[in-house]
Amino acid sequence: MKYDFDEYVDRSGGDGIKWERADAVFGGDDLIPLWVADMDFRGPQPVVDALKRRAEQGIYGYTWRPDSLFEAICGWLERRHRWKIDKEWICWSPGVIPALIACVETFTQPGDRILIQPPVYPPFFKVVKEHGRELVQSPLRYANGRYEIDFDDFADKLKQSGAKLFILCNPHNPVGRVWTRSELERLEAICAEHGTIIVSDEIHADLVYEPNRHIPFAALSERAASRTVVCLAPSKTFNMAGLQAAYIVIPDKALRESFNKAIVDAHHSSSNVFAVTASRSAYSEGDEWLDQCLAYIRANIDYARSFLAEHVPEIMPADPEGTYLLWLDCRGLGLGAEELKKFMIREAKVALNEGISFGEEGTGFMRMNTACRRATLEEALRRIAGAVRARRA
Numbered sequence: 001m002k003y004d005f006d007e008y009v010d011r012s013g014g015d016g017i018k019w020e021r022a023d024a025v026f027g028g029d030d031l032i033p034l035w036v037a038d039m040d041f042r043g044p045q046p047v048v049d050a051l052k053r054r055a056e057q058g059i060y061g062y063t064w065r066p067d068s069l070f071e072a073i074c075g076w077l078e079r080r081h082r083w084k085i086d087k088e089w090i091c092w093s094p095g096v097i098p099a100l101i102a103c104v105e106t107f108t109q110p111g112d113r114i115l116i117q118p119p120v121y122p123p124f125f126k127v128v129k130e131h132g133r134e135l136v137q138s139p140l141r142y143a144n145g146r147y148e149i150d151f152d153d154f155a156d157k158l159k160q161s162g163a164k165l166f167i168l169c170n171p172h173n174p175v176g177r178v179w180t181r182s183e184l185e186r187l188e189a190i191c192a193e194h195g196t197i198i199v200s201d202e203i204h205a206d207l208v209y210e211p212n213r214h215i216p217f218a219a220l221s222e223r224a225a226s227r228t229v230v231c232l233a234p235s236k237t238f239n240m241a242g243l244q245a246a247y248i249v250i251p252d253k254a255l256r257e258s259f260n261k262a263i264v265d266a267h268h269s270s271s272n273v274f275a276v277t278a279s280r281s282a283y284s285e286g287d288e289w290l291d292q293c294l295a296y297i298r299a300n301i302d303y304a305r306s307f308l309a310e311h312v313p314e315i316m317p318a319d320p321e322g323t324y325l326l327w328l329d330c331r332g333l334g335l336g337a338e339e340l341k342k343f344m345i346r347e348a349k350v351a352l353n354e355g356i357s358f359g360e361e362g363t364g365f366m367r368m369n370t371a372c373r374r375a376t377l378e379e380a381l382r383r384i385a386g387a388v389r390a391r392r393a
């Protein structure tokens, strides 16, 4: 079936954060919301149909996870990522963030150190700091519009700090890198040398543009599998974050049992009835939708990049290898962090995520969500260009 991603879908209804809450959260008026990381598109039709059928039953009682769900996930990982897993490796969590918290609490003690690579998804800072652990930061290196891992710094920081845990973001939010096999292997070797456990947040794994390929960290080698927790979910892939379903792949039995205990102790192990139906349907019948969706988003990204190059050269976008997030280097506008935020809200009237919220390395940057109709993106870019023109004058 051919999907129409230009279709206008009215998201009003009171409960969609991205559109309904933008003005209130940003303190603006009639903002175009390109912030929260969900899409403005309807999901795959088989998912919508399956949910309708399930809803029709009218009974939404306590729910378990049938074999068919495990099979759908295993099939997906093998088909899309060439990763053959044992279904026993799959654990559950209502979201990736609760899973990160479970890992922090299970695999480290208060006062232990945990390493992250800013600029990075803001909750990575919080799950460490709010649980009494110490943050160790090995910032990504930015050169010529591209982010790289500073391996010497990474190795030094791990050695000096004795960090017990490393939280990796792959593909990386916000910079859009899809780490290559050789980059991942180098990280893995350093972690193995220092006995560090890897929690690999791969929630954006399915949103990768050719010729890049996502490599699940635990698929690198047996050694990697023995010390890695891989966090995955259908939420970003199929636009179903509101269903609160994540799954966590842990090949090592001892790590898996400890993780599961934390999830059960936190009463996070039960499932949302609609999440089971939607996930199973998406992972068995969602390929066609996803392929078309990725092509649409990639075209949006290309459009935004060429628009900015032509009309707003002060803003330099990254060229993402994955994710629908466009990381904008706005330092050419010459504004401080607070001024930049106000400029986007008051003058351009767009709601973007502030770069500084991803760590101080994000100062002067903004994150734009391109998973929207082309018409919405065009209007947002026109507004930004108009506001910059007015400033220049």
Ligand SMILES: Cc1ncc(COP(=O)(O)O)c(C=O)c1O
Pocket (backbone or CB within 6 Å): 037, 094, 095, 096, 097, 098, 121, 169, 173, 201, 203, 204, 233, 235, 241, 245, 246
């Ligand atoms: C890297 C990353 N991890 C986790 C999440 C959120 O996960 P969840 O909603 O499953 O807790 C996001 C959402 O944007 C994300 O970008």
